[in-house]
Amino acid sequence: MSLYRHVLRSLRRAGDPRPLVIARPFAFSSAEEAAAERRRRKRRLRIEPPLHALRRDPSAPRPPRDPNAPRLPDSTSALVGPRLNLHNRVQSLIRSGDLDSASATARHAVFSSVRPTVFTCNAVMASLLRSRRLDDVVALFTFFFNQSNIVPNVVSYNILINTHCDAGRVDTALDVYRHILDHAPFSPSPVTYRHLTKGLVDSDRIQDAMDLLREMLNRGHAADSLVYNTLMAAFIDSGNMDKALELFDELRERCLVYDGVVHATLMEGYWKRGMDKEAMESYQSLLDRQFKMSPATCNTLIETLLKHDKQAEANKLFEHMLDNHTPPSFVAINTDTYNLMVNQCFKEGKFLEAVEVFHRTGKKPCVMDVSCFNNIIGKLCENGLLSEAEKLFEEMPGKSVNPDALTYGFLVDTCFKERKVDDALRYFEKMVNTVDGAPKVDVGFYNKMFDGLVKAGSVGHALEIFGKMGEKALRPDSASYEILVRGLCKEGNLNRGRDLLEEMVRCRITVSPEFHRFLLDAFVKAGRGDEIERLFVGNAGNVPPQFQQ
Known part of the structure; x- marks a missing residue:
């Protein structure tokens, strides 16, 4: 305002009685606000300089690149455009169960312009790895x-370490771990130590696993409760x-919040010694801490409780999980939870109650997947409740879940078992003629039909x-061929059976x-x-050696 007043006084001294109106270049209510905005801009430019200030002078010589500097793995910003499309295509193949095509797509992309x-x-x-194809990994x-x-990033190494541990090659997994320490531009993660600890324990090398725990702590990593749990x-x-309790006390000293799975382990230990009271006291001490536990942790606790006939406590924990399930803010339940509770109902012979549990929802419903539907549909079919299984099958599209080959397999097998051939054919036609979300049909399913x-x-x-x-x-x-030819021969249709047999021999399929x-x-x-003798003359490669002339 001082500049405005100075100009106004100057004009009035000159004898101009008109009021002076100065157009402001910015919509600020006062000059002080405009000055504050200028200060904010200057401060922002100091913290975040404009892009042109960061650009190197194109005429300036490039600094020499350090040949020994480690190359960094891709960041998530690389997963865009065509590379994101490739990633989504591979993920779709994985979800459909076609792992060979997913692997081939990723491998072929290495030689294309869109590298994975x-x-x-x-x-x-x-x-x-989940399919136990360890050598392929x-x-x-x-x-x-x-x-x-x-x-590779740390996840890549963790998958390799997990693979070697599952294959019983713990020393090879430790060599990968040491390679990370010596050459990788990042440190091992807690998951790395979880895999290695489990691998060492499975190989009866508990002392080596304890040494690895101490190395993890000495390297500045936080105390990981799942590593402790494996050792306990x-x-x-x-x-x-006593040693397990000593490790548990050490964990509680180092962590204010830890995974509740360790309590499930302790409870198992107490129950093995016939100490039911101490087991339930350990469980109650976990509940008293009021941790927000992940579904995996709660599922382990439910499984432990059900294993030792604590149905009331397991049901109470299930209800608690339903009440706390408020996605996206907090996910308290998953499909494995439903599978555990449904399986318990079937174990007790409460088949219709299992269906009710499957439909239970808390404040917000849990997103079901095809494996969850398959679990209950398969058990209903096994117990002769085809109509109930069919009702759940009809619910799947409304839940945005596509049936897979296993779903149709349960229904087709049960239809044949109950002599409902037309229904079996109807499910088969629906399966092979579905366009959107169609399951992969293999030769094995055709043979089932x-x-x-x-x-x-x-x-x-x-x-x-x-x-x-x-x-x-x-x-x-x-x-x-064998199924069909046997059926034709038993019906007396030897001519059609011989035609199929000739086709089988032409295709050089071994008999x-x-x-x-x-x-x-x-x-x-x-x-x-x-x-038959003439058919196999000249086709000895298709006949077992003991039947060759």
């Missing part, structure tokens, strides 16, 4: 990170409860389905010794044994 990020590589390796790690110049469980199994239809006396329907396999780019295997004996018996009884 480390996150895509990790997703493929983790899926193979090691081969992919070598291909991606040693041969294809992709930089090992000492409890060896009968050394062939077997069920042949046993039900519907060989004609089986042959119709057999003739359409080519539309799904599937080739029948030896089991496919098992048992099947060869069946064919000889069937055709000899009909006075046509020479046809």
Whole structure:
């Protein structure tokens, strides 16, 4: 305002009586506010300089790159555009269960202009690890990170360490750990120590696992409760409860908040010694701390309680989880929780109550997945409750869940068992003709249909389905031909059976010794044994050696 007043006084001294109106360049209510805004801009520029201030002078020489500087793995900012599309495509293949195609897609992308990020590589390796294809995981790690110049991150190393530990190669896993310490631009994570500790304990090297725990703490890592839990469980199994309690006390000194799984381990230890009171006191001490526990932790506690006939406490914990489930702020329950409670109902013979538990929701519903539906549908089918299973099957689209081959397998098997052939065919047609979210149909599922239809006396329907396999780019295997030929021979249709057998021989599919004996018996009884002998002349590679002339 001082400048405004100074100009106004000057004009009035000059004899101009008109009021002076000065247009402000900014919409500030006062000059003090404008000055404050200028100060804020200057301060922001000091903290966050503009991009042009960070650009290097293009005429200036580039600084020499340090050849010994370690290369850093991809950050999440690399997962955009075509590389994100590739990642999503691979993840879709993994979710559909087609791990071979997911692996091939990621490997082929290495040689294209859209190379996979480390996150895509990790997703493929983790899926193979879950499927226990351990050698494939090691081969992919070598291909991606040693041969294809992709930089691994700590998750990549953890997957490799977990693989070696599961395969019983703990020393190799320790070599990977030492490689991280010596060469990686990052430190091992708590997950690294969890895998190694478990691997050492599984190999009866408890002392080495204890040494690794001390090394973890000496390197400045926080006390990880799951590492402690693994060691506590090992000492409890060896009968050394005192050492387990000593580790538990050490954990509580180092951590104000720890994973409640350690209490489940302690409870198991007490129950092994017949100390029910102490086990429940340990459980109550955990509840008194009022931790916000993850679903995995609560599931372990529920499983432990149910194992020792503490149904009331398990139900109470289940209700507590339902009440606390308020996503996205806090996820307190998952599908494994429902599986545990449903399985307990079936164990007690409470089949309809299991359906009620499955439909239970708290403040907000839990997002179900196909494995959760498969768990209860499979058990309903096993206990002859096909109608209840079908009702849940009909609910799946409304929950945005696509049935997979296992879902249809349960229903088809039960339909055949209850002699509902038309219903089995209806489910099969629905499965193979679904476009959106269609499950992957393999030869094994077709063989399931062939077997069920042949046993039900519907060989004609089986042959119709057999003739359409080519539309799904599937080739029948030896089991496919054997099921159909046996069914045709038992019906007396030897001519059609011989046609299929000729096709089998042309495709160079090996005939098992048992099947060869069946064919000889069937055709000899009909006075046509020479046809089988002539069929296999010149096709000795398709006949078992003991039957070759």
